[in-house]
Amino acid sequence: MIEQAANLDAADPLAKWRGEFLLDDAIAYLDGNSLGALPKATPDRIAEVVRREWGEDLISSWNTAGWINLPQRLGAKIAPLVGAKSDEVIAADSVSVNLFKLISAALKLQSQNGQRRKVVLSEPGNFPTDLYMIEGLESQGLAEQRLADRGDIESALGDDVALLMLTHVHYKSGEMFDMARLTKAAHDAGALVLWDLSHSAGAVPVDLNGAGADFAVGCGYKYLNGGPGAPAFAYVAQRHQSGIEQPLSGWMGHAKPFDFTDEYAPAPGVDRLLCGTPPILSMSAMEVGVDLMASIGIAPLVEKSSGLSEFTRAAMAEHIPELECISPADPAVRGSQLSFRHENAYELCQALIARKVIGDFRAPDVLRVGFAPAYVRYADCARLVSELRDMLDSGEWRKAEYAERGAVT
Amino acid sequence: MIEQAANLDAADPLAKWRGEFLLDDAIAYLDGNSLGALPKATPDRIAEVVRREWGEDLISSWNTAGWINLPQRLGAKIAPLVGAKSDEVIAADSVSVNLFKLISAALKLQSQNGQRRKVVLSEPGNFPTDLYMIEGLESQGLAEQRLADRGDIESALGDDVALLMLTHVHYKSGEMFDMARLTKAAHDAGALVLWDLSHSAGAVPVDLNGAGADFAVGCGYKYLNGGPGAPAFAYVAQRHQSGIEQPLSGWMGHAKPFDFTDEYAPAPGVDRLLCGTPPILSMSAMEVGVDLMASIGIAPLVEKSSGLSEFTRAAMAEHIPELECISPADPAVRGSQLSFRHENAYELCQALIARKVIGDFRAPDVLRVGFAPAYVRYADCARLVSELRDMLDSGEWRKAEYAERGAVT
Numbered sequence: 001m002i003e004q005a006a007n008l009d010a011a012d013p014l015a016k017w018r019g020e021f022l023l024d025d026a027i028a029y030l031d032g033n034s035l036g037a038l039p040k041a042t043p044d045r046i047a048e049v050v051r052r053e054w055g056e057d058l059i060s061s062w063n064t065a066g067w068i069n070l071p072q073r074l075g076a077k078i079a080p081l082v083g084a085k086s087d088e089v090i091a092a093d094s095v096s097v098n099l100f101k102l103i104s105a106a107l108k109l110q111s112q113n114g115q116r117r118k119v120v121l122s123e124p125g126n127f128p129t130d131l132y133m134i135e136g137l138e139s140q141g142l143a144e145q146r147l148a149d150r151g152d153i154e155s156a157l158g159d160d161v162a163l164l165m166l167t168h169v170h171y172k173s174g175e176m177f178d179m180a181r182l183t184k185a186a187h188d189a190g191a192l193v194l195w196d197l198s199h200s201a202g203a204v205p206v207d208l209n210g211a212g213a214d215f216a217v218g219c220g221y222k223y224l225n226g227g228p229g230a231p232a233f234a235y236v237a238q239r240h241q242s243g244i245e246q247p248l249s250g251w252m253g254h255a256k257p258f259d260f261t262d263e264y265a266p267a268p269g270v271d272r273l274l275c276g277t278p279p280i281l282s283m284s285a286m287e288v289g290v291d292l293m294a295s296i297g298i299a300p301l302v303e304k305s306s307g308l309s310e311f312t313r314a315a316m317a318e319h320i321p322e323l324e325c326i327s328p329a330d331p332a333v334r335g336s337q338l339s340f341r342h343e344n345a346y347e348l349c350q351a352l353i354a355r356k357v358i359g360d361f362r363a364p365d366v367l368r369v370g371f372a373p374a375y376v377r378y379a380d381c382a383r384l385v386s387e388l389r390d391m392l393d394s395g396e397w398r399k400a401e402y403a404e405r406g407a408v409t
Numbered sequence: 410m411i412e413q414a415a416n417l418d419a420a421d422p423l424a425k426w427r428g429e430f431l432l433d434d435a436i437a438y439l440d441g442n443s444l445g446a447l448p449k450a451t452p453d454r455i456a457e458v459v460r461r462e463w464g465e466d467l468i469s470s471w472n473t474a475g476w477i478n479l480p481q482r483l484g485a486k487i488a489p490l491v492g493a494k495s496d497e498v499i500a501a502d503s504v505s506v507n508l509f510k511l512i513s514a515a516l517k518l519q520s521q522n523g524q525r526r527k528v529v530l531s532e533p534g535n536f537p538t539d540l541y542m543i544e545g546l547e548s549q550g551l552a553e554q555r556l557a558d559r560g561d562i563e564s565a566l567g568d569d570v571a572l573l574m575l576t577h578v579h580y581k582s583g584e585m586f587d588m589a590r591l592t593k594a595a596h597d598a599g600a601l602v603l604w605d606l607s608h609s610a611g612a613v614p615v616d617l618n619g620a621g622a623d624f625a626v627g628c629g630y631k632y633l634n635g636g637p638g639a640p641a642f643a644y645v646a647q648r649h650q651s652g653i654e655q656p657l658s659g660w661m662g663h664a665k666p667f668d669f670t671d672e673y674a675p676a677p678g679v680d681r682l683l684c685g686t687p688p689i690l691s692m693s694a695m696e697v698g699v700d701l702m703a704s705i706g707i708a709p710l711v712e713k714s715s716g717l718s719e720f721t722r723a724a725m726a727e728h729i730p731e732l733e734c735i736s737p738a739d740p741a742v743r744g745s746q747l748s749f750r751h752e753n754a755y756e757l758c759q760a761l762i763a764r765k766v767i768g769d770f771r772a773p774d775v776l777r778v779g780f781a782p783a784y785v786r787y788a789d790c791a792r793l794v795s796e797l798r799d800m801l802d803s804g805e806w807r808k809a810e811y812a813e814r815g816a817v818t
Contacts (some may be wrong), residue, residue: 022464031468038464046459046690047452054637055431055447058767059440063815067637094685096659097506104549124671129660129685132673136656140513142549147671172669221686228463228476228689247545250505251538260581260772262533262556264541276503276538277630279691280637281455358467363669406472 001315005382008311014304017296018375021225028357028380033199033337033370036225042288049284067280071231071252072271074283077290078233081298082197082218083207088241090270091220091233091283095198098217098234099133099165101246101273105236106163106192106215107142108245115190117162118144123153127171130196134165150175153182157189164191168206169199169335172362174309174327176204176335180211187212198222201233202293203305203336203373208235215240223336223372224293226286234273241269250275293374301373305336308371312381313338319385320392326366337370344397346405348388351397355387410724414791417720423713426705427784430634437766437789442608442746442779445634451697458693476689480640480661481680483692486699487642490707491606491627492616497644499679500629500692504607504641507626508542508574510655510682511643515572515601515624516551517654524599526571527553532562536580539605543574559584562591566598573600577615578608578744581771583718583736585613585744589620596621607631610642611702612714612745612782617644624649632745632781633702635695643682650678659684702783710782714745717780721790722747728794729801735775746779753806755814757797760806764796 009015021037023029029037053061062068075089082089092098103120110117120134124147137143148156157164164186169176179195186193194215200206202223208216214237220230236244245266251257252274255265266272293301310331316323316338323340342348342365349361357380359369369384391397418424430446432438438446462470471477484498491498501507512529519526529543533556546552557565566573573595578585588604595602603624609615611632617625623646629639645653654675660666661683664674675681702710719740725732725747732749751757751774758770766789768778778793800806 022460024465027467029467035463035468037467038459043456043459043464046455050447050452050455050636050694051431054444055452056433058436058438058446059444059769060762061637093502093506094659094687096661096685097502097657100657108548126671127660128663128666128669128671128673131671132658132660132663135673136658139517139654139658140549140551140656227459228470229686229692230690231688232685245548247549248506248509249541249545249548250503251536251541252505254537254541257537258772260537262535262537262540264537264544276505276641277638278503279640279688281639281694282688282691283638285459285690353469360468363667 001319001385002382005311005378008307008378012304012378014296014300014373018377020292021375023375026356028383030357030359030369030371030376030380030384032372032376033222034360035228036222036289036372037375039225039288039292042227042285045288046281046285049281070280070283070287071274071278074287074290075233075270077294078201081293082201082216082235083209084235085209085238087269088238089233089235090273091231091286092274092278093232095196095217095219095232096129096133097248098232098273099130099196100136101248102194102215102217102234103133103137103143103163103165105244105246106194109192109240109243110162115162117160119146119161120144120163120165121146121148121153121156121161122165123147123150125172127167127196127198130165130167154185157186157191159190161189161191163194165194167196167198169204171199172366172368173339174335174337176333179213183211183213199335199337202301205302213237220286224286225289227282227289229282230286231279231283236270236273244272246273248275252276252278296374304373305371306331308373308376308378308381309334309336309338311378312369312384315382315385316340319389322392336373337368339366339368341365342367347397347402348391350402351391352387357384357387359384410728410794411791414720414787417716417787421713421787423705423709423782427786429701430784432784435765437792439766439768439778439780439785439789439793441781441785442631443769444637445631445698445781446784448634448697448701451636451694454697455690455694458690479689479692479696480683480687483696483699484642484679486703487610490702491610491625491644492618493644494618494647496678497647498642499682500640500642500695501683501687502641504605504626504628505538505542506657507641507643507682508539508605509545510657511603511624511626512542512546512552512572512574514653514655515603518601518649518652519571524571526569528555528570529553529572529574530555530557530562530565530570531574532556532559536576536605536607539574539576563594566595566600568599570598570600572603574603576605576607578613580608581775581777582748583744583746585742588622592620592622608744608746611710614711622646629695633695634698636691636698638691639695640687640692645679645682653681655682657684661685661687705783713782714780715740717782717785717787717790718743718745718747720787721778721793724791724794725749728798731801745782746777748775748777750774751776756806756811757800759811760800761796766793766796
């Protein structure tokens with residue numbers, strides 16, 4: 001296994017890109033699906049934004065450094081990674097806030113089309129914030145949440161469903177929905193579709209235009225390497241752009257924000273998804289991460305992602321049969337991650353981290369590892385397997401220190 | 410005037426603090442009310458967050474670097490600047506998004522108390538995003554906007570008013586409301602009160618607890634020197650904290666976010682105002698700015714702010730009588746800024762900037778200057794007056810280049 005990994009790394013056309021990240025050679029970082037690694041170019045770029053753009057050029061940087069267009073510029077760079085046109089994507093706020101905007105917009109579109117549909121259909125066990133945002137609109141009396149297990153989604157698409165909202169790659173299991181098929185099924189049933197690409201963008205094939213998707217959101221701090229809590233992005237298909245309304249109608253989404261008028265008038269297109277003033281430092285860091293992904297290109301990223309996860313799945317099955325893999329065996333329906341169930345997943349995860357093999361734990365019993373294709377090596381995956389084997393054999397993970405829980409577990 | 414300014418600077422107990430900002434000596438920066446200057450400590454702190462916390466410690470920094478508690482930690486540091494208790498303030502999202510949360514929460518509180526009140530009362534010409542957020546809730550059918558001129562607000566507090574929402578210091582005129590009086594008037598009429606402190610926090614006296622205010626929001630990138638688009642903050646009086654609901658119920662506002670449950674359960678207290686994952690880089694920069702303001706202390710900041718604006722008002726009245734001051738002459742009802750009307754305010758502003766005297770323009774005809782007390786010198790104010798006099802006498806501002814407009818004007 002170790003030798004096979006070495007051969008794969010030697011033949012890996014993306015191997016050189018790890019050097020573009022400030023990532024200690026000794027670390028097997030299998031948590032880029034939670035927080036992407038630091039691109040080597042980011043510290044200098046942020047220092048420039050802080051010292052020159054903010055410190056020296058001050059307020060004029062809104063024009064001269066292009067801060068005012070950063071959300072659009074960044075959106076246009078993300079677009080090709082998710083199969084969208086450059087004017088269909090914008091960077092803004094968080095995934096949660098963007099979900100709220102787009103669920104609202106979808107419900108409004110349906111009502112404008114004379115539909116009484118209020119149901120937002122999703123699956124139980126979706127990433128919590130996705131469900132919580134439906135609940136938020138439910139608390140306002142504007143939506144009705146319905147959850148159907150993934151096998152039952154198509155049959156749950158009744159004539160009261162306004163929106164089908166799903167996470168493309170499941171955060172815990174790594175299962176990937178067939179975006180094109182479910183989008184079509186929803187449309188056939190008169191529903192709109194909103195895809196959460198948080199665990200997809202930058203790692204798996206996404207073709208929003210090809211699937212005919214209506215709306216999408218995605219995360220900046222995972223495979224896009226934008227930094228902790230980096231802003232999110234939102235996608236609106238061109239055909240909906242002039243028709244949508246969303247209630248977080250802040251001044252940055254106004255057609256003429258610097259006219260300072262009392263009445264809101266939405267900006268053209270996807271710009272109307274902006275709300276308040278964007279966090280420029282965080283968004284500037286995100287641009288570096290997105291630029292790096294764009295330089296590599298989405299096709300080779302996707303290919304390597306699949307190679308890494310398949311190598312790991314096979315090695316784990318062979319060497320660690322006692323850990324149940326809850327991710328699909330078929331790479332075609334799996335994201336860039338694998339999850340394994342073990343009653344002591346938490347302790348195993350902590351013990352691995354102590355050995356610089358970094359994955360994460362998801363309650364109650366899942367050890368999750370992610371494969372950020374730009375910097376993960378096959379050797380990292382092999383190390384995961386060999387360290388785990390060693391640890392399970394020695395019982396080292398039973399040390400009391402590995403059971404201690406932090407605020408974020 | 411120049412000599413008087415020199416004497417005032419020589420006697421200024423805050424003079425030394427300018428050295429804590431990376432601000433060119435040659436610049437008279439009178440736009441800290443729009444974007445605060447860069448604290449000297451910020452670049453190193455951000456480099457540390459980027460390189461060590463993100464780059465080296467990666468995901469573990471959520472625990473080890475305290476990222477997960479940054480919104481609360483920052484809120485507690487802001488609290489004494491606005492007369493709040495440490496558990497009444499939290500840093501999150503943007504002013505706009507926080508307005509949406511708190512307007513929603515206020516409307517919900519009223520309805521829970523059996524009130525049919527839906528009106529949100531504000532003033533025409535309030536900062537646009539404040540009005541736009543009311544409009545957003547209006548578009549959802551949940552609020553009704555009513556605007557009353559500032560002299561008529563108390564009489565407009567009818568029994569249908571759920572919430573009085575005002576900006577404490579007006580962004581354009583600098584007029585400051587009597588927070589205590591209007592809060593009492595609203596309460597007497599059965600309404601709740603939400604104060605926007607964007608142009609107040611860090612520069613003028615604010616006593617939210619003393620006034621009995623219910624809710625407030627404020628801006629991180631003005632007098633708090635948090636950097637471009639820094640996150641905002643939100644305040645909820647303790648008495649409301651266990652009762653409020655807000656629809657942006659994202660996972661970071663959940664009682665146990667890392668339990669990943671399908672049902673939303675709000676976190677205790679003001680934590681429930683959190684929504685998505687906060688932008689850590691931007692929020693870390695903001696902490697440096699807030700720490701600096703806390704080191705100086707709000708009382709001397711307020712005193713100097715008043716000294717600077719009064720010096721400038723008097724000097725402008727004496728030397729530039731042709732510019733009409735639209736800010737109140739009485740410092741007790743004025744924020745830390747002055748605005749002057751001139752039909753060529755835009756050109757004058759641009760010409761001043763060319764001379765490194767930086768104020769800003771607010772459509773259609775206002776030249777606005779702000780006095781960030783931590784780093785503005787009396788000499789800067791004197792220079793504004795003398796450069797303006799010189800420019801008006803010479804007609805230099807008539808050069809064509811000064812009429813060109815950027816995206817942000």
